[in-house]
Amino acid sequence: MTAPEDLSIGDIRPSGALTSQGAIPNTRRSQKEATRNRVIDAARELFDSQGYQGTTIREIARKAGVSVGSVFTTFASKGEILSQVMEDRLDGLYAELDQLVPNLRGSTADRLRSIFAIHFSFEARRTRLFLAHIAAAYDWTLPPSARPMGTNPKLIGCIRDCVIKGVAEGDVDPRLDPQEAVDLLIAAYVWIYRMAALNGADAAAMTDVMDRQIGLIATGLQPR
Amino acid sequence: MMHIAQIQAADDTPARAPTRRALAKQQTRTKVLAAARRLFSEQGYEGATIRDIATAAGMSTGAVFANFTDKSDLFREIMLTDMIALGEAMKEAADQGSSAEDGLLRLFVAGYRFYQTQLPLARAAFSVGWSPEDGPELRNSAPVQTLIDLITGQLERGARSGELKADDKVALRTQMLFDAYLANYDQAIFQGWTLEALAERSREQIAILLAGVRGS
Numbered sequence: 001m002t003a004p005e006d007l008s009i010g011d012i013r014p015s016g017a018l019t020s021q022g023a024i025p026n027t028r029r030s031q032k033e034a035t036r037n038r039v040i041d042a043a044r045e046l047f048d049s050q051g052y053q054g055t056t057i058r059e060i061a062r063k064a065g066v067s068v069g070s071v072f073t074t075f076a077s078k079g080e081i082l083s084q085v086m087e088d089r090l091d092g093l094y095a096e097l098d099q100l101v102p103n104l105r106g107s108t109a110d111r112l113r114s115i116f117a118i119h120f121s122f123e124a125r126r127t128r129l130f131l132a133h134i135a136a137a138y139d140w141t142l143p144p145s146a147r148p149m150g151t152n153p154k155l156i157g158c159i160r161d162c163v164i165k166g167v168a169e170g171d172v173d174p175r176l177d178p179q180e181a182v183d184l185l186i187a188a189y190v191w192i193y194r195m196a197a198l199n200g201a202d203a204a205a206m207t208d209v210m211d212r213q214i215g216l217i218a219t220g221l222q223p224r
Numbered sequence: 225m226m227h228i229a230q231i232q233a234a235d236d237t238p239a240r241a242p243t244r245r246a247l248a249k250q251q252t253r254t255k256v257l258a259a260a261r262r263l264f265s266e267q268g269y270e271g272a273t274i275r276d277i278a279t280a281a282g283m284s285t286g287a288v289f290a291n292f293t294d295k296s297d298l299f300r301e302i303m304l305t306d307m308i309a310l311g312e313a314m315k316e317a318a319d320q321g322s323s324a325e326d327g328l329l330r331l332f333v334a335g336y337r338f339y340q341t342q343l344p345l346a347r348a349a350f351s352v353g354w355s356p357e358d359g360p361e362l363r364n365s366a367p368v369q370t371l372i373d374l375i376t377g378q379l380e381r382g383a384r385s386g387e388l389k390a391d392d393k394v395a396l397r398t399q400m401l402f403d404a405y406l407a408n409y410d411q412a413i414f415q416g417w418t419l420e421a422l423a424e425r426s427r428e429q430i431a432i433l434l435a436g437v438r439g440s
Contacts, residue, residue, distance in 0.1 A: 054356075180425070212393075217433070220433055221432065
């Protein structure tokens, strides 16, 4: 179980750990935590530079300075590592969104534009990581616990709420299934990352194209 | 098809030996492609190795590499062949539409019908399509551009007939229609949606995306 490289983080081991029965699990836990963080950091860099298919578990382990075996004691698969990378990053984004969304004003299109602009300003520097995240959704080996791009319940819930609020405020047709709007918006949002990865668009350019796409969709959502 | 045409043309010439070699090479390619198609469908793009494909085709990995530079080359060939056939099916379907809006719907459904029996391959194609290296190449390839042009063609048809108003966003609308078309494959692949459900969803999406230019 204990890979040789785990000894390099022996400095965090409490003194007497090996003689105190209760301390051993704690030490293992903190070692596991340290390994996990190193794997996540290494994987984030590799997925961002080489894509999802181009990155192997072996490379992640080498960059993290841990054994392949110890990667697998923490993560079931490459897809799960990527999901965790994204989840760690998105925690910050959604904390920000939770504060902002209730205060958004204006038309449904305006509110949607703000929500997506927040995403782009947060993620513009990591567009290739997003592409990796999308590609991973189609990986055969992806476990059910992994969360592919565009299926993030926070994002979907946030957009859905925004559309439903539009029904209440009169600029979204009540006969429309809100899910139609959500799916179109997510498809547009996801496409932006491909564009950005291709031509190096910054957050402002991504937001500009998304604003136009939202405008087009919002026209179609209006009561007929 | 191009290869076959070349071989037939070569058949009329007196030089028979190169023709036989060319024919044998073509047969090898066909066998490798058939095996690769099956394995990509069964194991996905990631899961299928050149070694597996060679074994399934009953030949050495060397013989595979003599015909294809790598796995992505092999997959690209399968995809592009399919995209050409898909483009033809979509064009035929769209032409039968009673209007631009109906043509778009028929075009979408022709695509879903085409992949209905080979969804695992579609899934592998999406996996490759989103990779930073192979994705742009696939999306910018001539057969995929043909699919995109078919969508623009329907928008132009609608503008000509007066069904749609003059549109200063044809490129944006085309791209959004294409992305909506692609995004629906997720429902087919992961949630087992039927053709009817996909058609119904497409109809509503097309209506939303055309709302800004629909005539009164």
